[in-house]
Amino acid sequence: MTGPVVRIRGLVRRFTLRGVLNGLDLDIRRGEFVALLGRSGSGKSTLLRALAGLDHEAQGSGELVRPDRLSVVFQDARLLPWKRVLDNVVLGLSGPGVRERGFNALEEVELAGRAASWPYELSGGEQQRVALARSLVREPELLLADEPFGALDALTRIRMHALLKRLSDIHNPAVLLVTHDVDEAIALADRVVVLEGGKLAADLATPRRGPGPADAGEVAALKARLLALLGVDAAFEDTAIPPPNRTFHRPPVSPRDRGLGDHPSAAG
Amino acid sequence: MNAYTGAVMESADDAPGDALIDLRFSRAQPAAPARPKGRLGPGEAVPFGWLLGPFLLALVWTTGSAAGLIDPRVLPAPWTTAATAWQLIQDGRLQDNLAVSALRAGEGLAWGVAAGVLVALISGLSRLGGYMFDSLVQIKRSVPVLALIPLIILWLGIGEPMKVTVIAISVFAPIYIQTHAALRGIDLKYVELAETVGLSRWRFIREVVLPGALPGFLTGLRFGVLAAWLALVVVEQLNATSGIGYMINLARTYAQSDVILVGLVVYALLGLTSDGAVRLLETRALAWRRTFAP
Numbered sequence: 001m002t003g004p005v006v007r008i009r010g011l012v013r014r015f016t017l018r019g020v021l022n023g024l025d026l027d028i029r030r031g032e033f034v035a036l037l038g039r040s041g042s043g044k045s046t047l048l049r050a051l052a053g054l055d056h057e058a059q060g061s062g063e064l065v066r067p068d069r070l071s072v073v074f075q076d077a078r079l080l081p082w083k084r085v086l087d088n089v090v091l092g093l094s095g096p097g098v099r100e101r102g103f104n105a106l107e108e109v110e111l112a113g114r115a116a117s118w119p120y121e122l123s124g125g126e127q128q129r130v131a132l133a134r135s136l137v138r139e140p141e142l143l144l145a146d147e148p149f150g151a152l153d154a155l156t157r158i159r160m161h162a163l164l165k166r167l168s169d170i171h172n173p174a175v176l177l178v179t180h181d182v183d184e185a186i187a188l189a190d191r192v193v194v195l196e197g198g199k200l201a202a203d204l205a206t207p208r209r210g211p212g213p214a215d216a217g218e219v220a221a222l223k224a225r226l227l228a229l230l231g232v233d234a235a236f237e238d239t240a241i242p243p244p245n246r247t248f249h250r251p252p253v254s255p256r257d258r259g260l261g262d263h264p265s266a267a268g
Numbered sequence: 269m270n271a272y273t274g275a276v277m278e279s280a281d282d283a284p285g286d287a288l289i290d291l292r293f294s295r296a297q298p299a300a301p302a303r304p305k306g307r308l309g310p311g312e313a314v315p316f317g318w319l320l321g322p323f324l325l326a327l328v329w330t331t332g333s334a335a336g337l338i339d340p341r342v343l344p345a346p347w348t349t350a351a352t353a354w355q356l357i358q359d360g361r362l363q364d365n366l367a368v369s370a371l372r373a374g375e376g377l378a379w380g381v382a383a384g385v386l387v388a389l390i391s392g393l394s395r396l397g398g399y400m401f402d403s404l405v406q407i408k409r410s411v412p413v414l415a416l417i418p419l420i421i422l423w424l425g426i427g428e429p430m431k432v433t434v435i436a437i438s439v440f441a442p443i444y445i446q447t448h449a450a451l452r453g454i455d456l457k458y459v460e461l462a463e464t465v466g467l468s469r470w471r472f473i474r475e476v477v478l479p480g481a482l483p484g485f486l487t488g489l490r491f492g493v494l495a496a497w498l499a500l501v502v503v504e505q506l507n508a509t510s511g512i513g514y515m516i517n518l519a520r521t522y523a524q525s526d527v528i529l530v531g532l533v534v535y536a537l538l539g540l541t542s543d544g545a546v547r548l549l550e551t552r553a554l555a556w557r558r559t560f561a562p
Contacts, residue, residue, distance in 0.1 A: 054460055072464045078457055082479035082556045091475065092465035120558045138465075 004065075005030050005141050005174040006051065011062035013046050013055060013198075021046050021060070022198030028142070031172040035185035038195035039230055044178045047195065048072075048146050051176065070142040071135035071173075075150050077127035079119040079134075086115040089134045105137035106130070108167060125156035132164065136171055143173040147180065161187060182226045186219055194229045202229050344526040352526040353533075361515065366534060369500060369511040372428070373538075376435025377496045383436065384443025384492070385485065392451030393477065405444055413438045414502055421506075431503040438499035442491035450484020451477060483557070486550045493542045501535065 006028035013021040021043045028034050038044045049055045050064060052072050079088045090102035106112045109129040111122075119127060128148060135143055148164075149157045165188055168175055179185055185192045186206050194202040204225070207218040326346070332338040333345035340348065356362040387405070390397035417434060424430040454477060462472045504513020512531050519527035 052464055054463060070464075072461075074457070074461070076457070078461050080458060080461075080476065080479070082482070083475070084556075092462070092467045092471065118556045120556070134465075 003030075004028055005032075005067050006176070007063065007065040009063040011047075011050065011060070011064055013043075013050055013058045013060040015046070015058055020198045021050070021062075023062070024195075024199055026193065026200060028174045028176060030141070030174055033168060033175045033188060033190045034177070035189035035192045036176055036178045036195060037180070037182065037185055037192060037226060037230060040180075042195045043198040044195055045146065046198075048144055048176065048178050051142070052144050067141035069138060069140045070144060071138050071140040073128075073131050073135050073143065073145040073148045075147045077119070077124070077131040079127055079130055081119050083119075084115070085111065085117050085119065085122070085130050088119065088130060089137055091134065093137070102133070102137055105133035108136065108170075109133045109163065123156075125152050125160065128152060128160065129163065132167065136167055136173075139171065140173045143168070143175045145175065145177045147178055149184070150180070157184075164188065182223055182230070185226070186222055192222070192226060194226065196229070202226075341523070341525060344529060349526050349529045349533075352524075353530045356515075356527070356530060362530070362534070365510060365512050365515045369504065369513070370538070372431055372503075372511060373435060373496045373500045376432045376499065377439050377493065379432065379436035380439025380492060380496070381443050381489065384440045384488065385447055387440075388444045388447035388451060388481075389473075392448050392481075393473070402448070405441070409441055409445075413441075413499065417502070417506070426507045431500075431506075431508070434503050435496050435499040438495040439492040442495055443485070443488040446484045446488030446491070447481055450481040453484070454480040483550075483554055486546065486553065489549075490543060490546045493546055494539060497535065497539050497542070 004027040006026065008024055008026040011021050011024040011026075024043070024047065026047075036044055036047070046055070046058075050058070050060075051066055052070070053066075079085075080091065083091065086099065086102050086106065089105055090098050093102070103112060103115060106115055109132055111126060111129055111133070114122060114126065114130075119130070122130065128151075131148070145164075149160050152160060161184065175189075177185070177188060189206055192202075192204050192206060193200050194204075202225075204222060206222065207215055329338070329343070330346050333340070333343070338345070344352070353362070387401050391401040391405075392398070413434060416437065417430075420430050420433055424433060458476050458480065459472075462476050467475065500511075501513055504511045505517060508514040508517070512534055516528050516531040519525075519531070
């Protein structure tokens with residue numbers, strides 16, 4: 001039970017146009033909440049798609065171990081407009097008691113009353129909660145979230161943070177949350193990793209949350225450091241602590257990275 | 269707030285001194301009537317206003333006939349036409365011919381819809397199917413169905429199979445084109461979602477593809493129903509021994525313009541009611557679309 005849920009070694013992904021992963025290593029432990037930060041084009045989405053198994057068109061190599069039971073929450077709620085809310089939650093599931101489970105999942109996101117609604121009748125935040133219920137009803141070992149709150153207004157986003165935190169504590173999946181919001185990453189995650197040029201540029205633990213609020217100074221220091229890693233250091237030049245092993249240059253492409261057809265070592 | 273700043277910026281361009289006046293105007297704006305009465309707009313909507321044109325036409329027809337301005341051999345009077353319609357119903361001729369025509373059109377429609385959907389699915393869901401069928405259908409489209417009639421008569425004779433086939437071919441094209449376009453237009457996002465929740469190919473087709481293509485199919489069905497009536501009119505002029513078209517042709521032989529008129533009205537009613545039926549079906553089947561919400 002102690003082995004990591006996700007194990008990535010030397011992952012290389014190459015597209016004709018899109019982002020690139022360049023020998024990425026990453027472990028995610030069971031039940032661990034990891035936030036993934038990075039500038040646009042740093043490979044965040046490529047990594048997420050590789051983990052979700054959606055990168056059929058990619059060429060690459062490396063080792064990728066991921067659990068069978070994984071769910072994805074996309075940036076758009078991505079509900080099928082022609083299915084009612086409950087049918088969206090249980091999409092693809094079958095067997096006895098499925099609707100009961102779906103209904104319970106809707107209760108968890110406080111939308112049990114909307115089970116028979118059409119998706120268009122819900123607000124953006126409600127739609128995203130349904131998407132969360134659809135993910136959690138599958139009891140995933142790994143929950144992949146691709147900027148799930150990016151399209152929501154600020155107040156809804158804060159409520160969604162609390163909901164996601166509470167539900168991930170209850171269901172305890174490993175979570176990989178892709179975000180561009182440093183505060184969100186610090187508030188939700190146990191660990192924040194920064195992607196730069198297709199590799200991990202930093203892997204930092206967030207201040208431990210015991211009873212009571214996290215130490216404000218620690219949080220501020222972490223935020224400054226993360227912002228610096230993301231290239232937003234102008235305002236923090238004086239306070240930013242340069243991380244020891246940061247690599248901002250893109251490493252040269254080695255011959256073994258060339259296209260190897262279908263990702264042969266993607267086990268899972 | 270926007271109007272406020274907007275007015276300041278606009279007026280600042282030409283005369284800064286006028287800013288205050290502009291401000292007053294822009295603040296008064298919300299009190300103006302909510303519905304903009306555009307000077308160049310088409311004007312306000314009136315309930316049942318669409319009846320104006322038909323009503324005027326009926327008026328001209330009635331007064332023209334009553335005043336003897338319209339020769340009854342060219343266009344019989346409305347009351348003559350109504351009496352003829354009543355007579356035809358009393359005889360049972362109208363019902364019998366209508367039943368034959370409706371059955372003919374329905375049969376052709378059923379075959380055309382089935383073939384259109386099937387080929388659209390094959391060609392929309394597999395690359396090979398697309399290469400096989402799509403270009404063939406596009407080539408076939410460029411030949412008008414009515415131009416195929418001589419060939420179909422040679423193949424199938426002049427009986428009922430020929431008539432149903434012509435109707436089915438006319439229906440096939442719009443059904444295929446609209447359904448195929450809708451299939452191809454299904455958002456890739458939903459395909460990704462289906463993959464991440466592990467849908468099987470069959471469930472993917474049933475739960476994502478078919479409902480996603482339904483709006484396109486129903487649009488195709490509206491065109492298809494109209495195409496069926498059009499083809500029906502044409503094939504019923506060809507050597508038919510029953511049906512509304514036969515009734516019209518026979519009336520032409522005996523110069524019964526009132527019977528012809530009754531036949532035309534029946535065609536119009538058939539077209540309108542069937543289109544209405546498809547639209548009702550759309551409203552029911554597409555309740556999930558915002559535009560069809562009550």
